Amino acid sequence: MEKVTIALLGLGTVGSGVVDILKTQREKLKKTTGKEFVIKKILVNNLHKKRRVDLTGISLTNQAQDILKDRKIDVVIEVMGTVDVAKAYLKEALVNHKDVITANKDLIAQAGPELELLAQKTGQKLYYEAAVAGGIPILRTLKTAYLADEITRIDGIVNGTSNFILTAMQADRLSYQAALNKAQELGFAESNPVNDVAGFDAAYKMVILTNQAFGTQLKATDVFTQGISQVDLEDILFAERMGLKLKLIGTTQKLGSQVAVAVMPAFLAADTRLAQVDNENNGLGIVSRNLGHMFFYGPGAGSLPTANSVVSDLVDIATNKNGLAKVQTPLAKMADNEIEQKYYLRLSSKNLADILAWLEKTVPFKVVSQTEKRLVVIGTWKQNEVKVLTQTLGTKSNYFLARFLTEEK
Known part of the structure; x- marks a missing residue:
C-alpha cells in the first residue's frame, strides 16, 4: 500500500486534532483511499511540553529545516498561525516539491494568490479548506457544486467569537463586556480578542470566499469592516422590538461585472436561517443562478471540526484530485x-x-x-x-x- 508521508508545522489545537483523526481513523482511511497516511515529523516550539495526543512513532523537532529539506515528506500541513514565518515555510515547501495544506486564514487572505501561483509553477497542490468556517466544507462545495453555476451573493456568520458574544447579550441580557468575559472564560475568545470583535477575522474569511467565488484578488483592506466592540444592550433590545436579531455578517455580492464586500453588524429578520445561528456556530447562505438559495451550518472552529477539514484536504491530495477551480473572468471591486x-x-x-x-x-x-x-x-x-x-x-x-x-x- 502506498504511503503518504506527512509533516505538521504546529501542534496546537488544530494540529492535535489532525494527529487524533489520522490515528483513530487510520484503518478507515486505508480502506477508502487505498493510502496509508503517516505523520513523520512535527515542528513545535517546546520539545518537552506534555501533549494530549498519542505521538508514538512521530518525531518532534524545533527546526523547520528538518521538515522542509526532508525529501521523504510528501505533504506539509501548516497549523502554526502567523503570516510572514508561515508564508516563508510554505513557499520553501512548495519549491522543495511538497504539497501544502494550511488552516491559516490570515495567510491565505494576504498571500493566497502568491502561494497559488508558486504552487502552479512548481506543480504542487495548495489546499486551505480549514481557513474558512472551520468544519463547514464551504470551499470544497464552491469547487464542486457550483462549478456549472453562477454565484450572485454570499452572506455569512464566519466568526464564532463575535456570534457567541451577541448570542449571550441577547439570551442573558448581558452587557458587551460581560458577554466578552463569558466568552473568554469558556475559551471562545482570546485574551486579546481584537481580531474577532473588530471584524478582522471575518474580513479575512470573506476575502477568501470572494476570491474563490468570483475570481477576484482582493485583500482584507478592500473589505469595508466594522466590528461589534461598541454594541450595547440597547441595540439588542431595539432589534427585538423590531422583530430582528443582531449578527456580525460578512457579505459578498455580484453587482453586474463588479463585486461588493463588507463585514458589519447587521439586523436580520428573526425568522431567517442566519438569524438563528447562535453561540460559536457559523452559517453561510449562498444565492446562485441554478441552485437558488442554499444554506450551510456547522461549527466554525474547534480542534476536531477544523482538523476534519484539514484531513479532507489531505485525502483530496492523496487521491490526486485537483485543487480549487478558478473563475475564468474575475470581477473588480465596486467603488x-x-x-x-x-x-x-x-x-x-x-x-x-x-x-x-x-x-x-x-x-x-x-x-x-x-x-x-x-x-x-x-x-x-x-x-x-x-x-x-x-x-x-x-x-x-x-x-x-x-x-x-x-x-x-
Whole structure:
C-alpha cells in the first residue's frame, strides 16, 4: 500500500486534532483511499511540553529545516498561525516539491494568490479548506457544486467569537463586556480578542470566499469592516422590538461585472436561517443562478471540526484530485460611492447637539430616539458616506453602526 508521508508545522489545537483523526481513523482511511497516511515529523516550539495526543512513532523537532529539506515528506500541513514565518515555510515547501495544506486564514487572505501561483509553477497542490468556517466544507462545495453555476451573493456568520458574544447579550441580557468575559472564560475568545470583535477575522474569511467565488484578488483592506466592540444592550433590545436579531455578517455580492464586500453588524429578520445561528456556530447562505438559495451550518472552529477539514484536504491530495477551480473572468471591486445600504447609527456624546448639526449637513436620516446624550438614527447612505461618518465619529463620540439585511431569506 502506498504511503503518504506527512509533516505538521504546529501542534496546537488544530494540529492535535489532525494527529487524533489520522490515528483513530487510520484503518478507515486505508480502506477508502487505498493510502496509508503517516505523520513523520512535527515542528513545535517546546520539545518537552506534555501533549494530549498519542505521538508514538512521530518525531518532534524545533527546526523547520528538518521538515522542509526532508525529501521523504510528501505533504506539509501548516497549523502554526502567523503570516510572514508561515508564508516563508510554505513557499520553501512548495519549491522543495511538497504539497501544502494550511488552516491559516490570515495567510491565505494576504498571500493566497502568491502561494497559488508558486504552487502552479512548481506543480504542487495548495489546499486551505480549514481557513474558512472551520468544519463547514464551504470551499470544497464552491469547487464542486457550483462549478456549472453562477454565484450572485454570499452572506455569512464566519466568526464564532463575535456570534457567541451577541448570542449571550441577547439570551442573558448581558452587557458587551460581560458577554466578552463569558466568552473568554469558556475559551471562545482570546485574551486579546481584537481580531474577532473588530471584524478582522471575518474580513479575512470573506476575502477568501470572494476570491474563490468570483475570481477576484482582493485583500482584507478592500473589505469595508466594522466590528461589534461598541454594541450595547440597547441595540439588542431595539432589534427585538423590531422583530430582528443582531449578527456580525460578512457579505459578498455580484453587482453586474463588479463585486461588493463588507463585514458589519447587521439586523436580520428573526425568522431567517442566519438569524438563528447562535453561540460559536457559523452559517453561510449562498444565492446562485441554478441552485437558488442554499444554506450551510456547522461549527466554525474547534480542534476536531477544523482538523476534519484539514484531513479532507489531505485525502483530496492523496487521491490526486485537483485543487480549487478558478473563475475564468474575475470581477473588480465596486467603488464605495456605488454601494448604498440602509444603516442604523447610535451615538453617545457630550457634544450631541454639535454632532447632530454636523450629521444634518452630511447624510439624510430619520431620528428613531433622542435624549440629551444619546441619539439613534436610521438612513440610507452610500459606503463612502459611511466611511466619512465613521472616521469623524471615531474621534468625537462612542457610536455603534449596523446595517439592515431584512431581505435575507
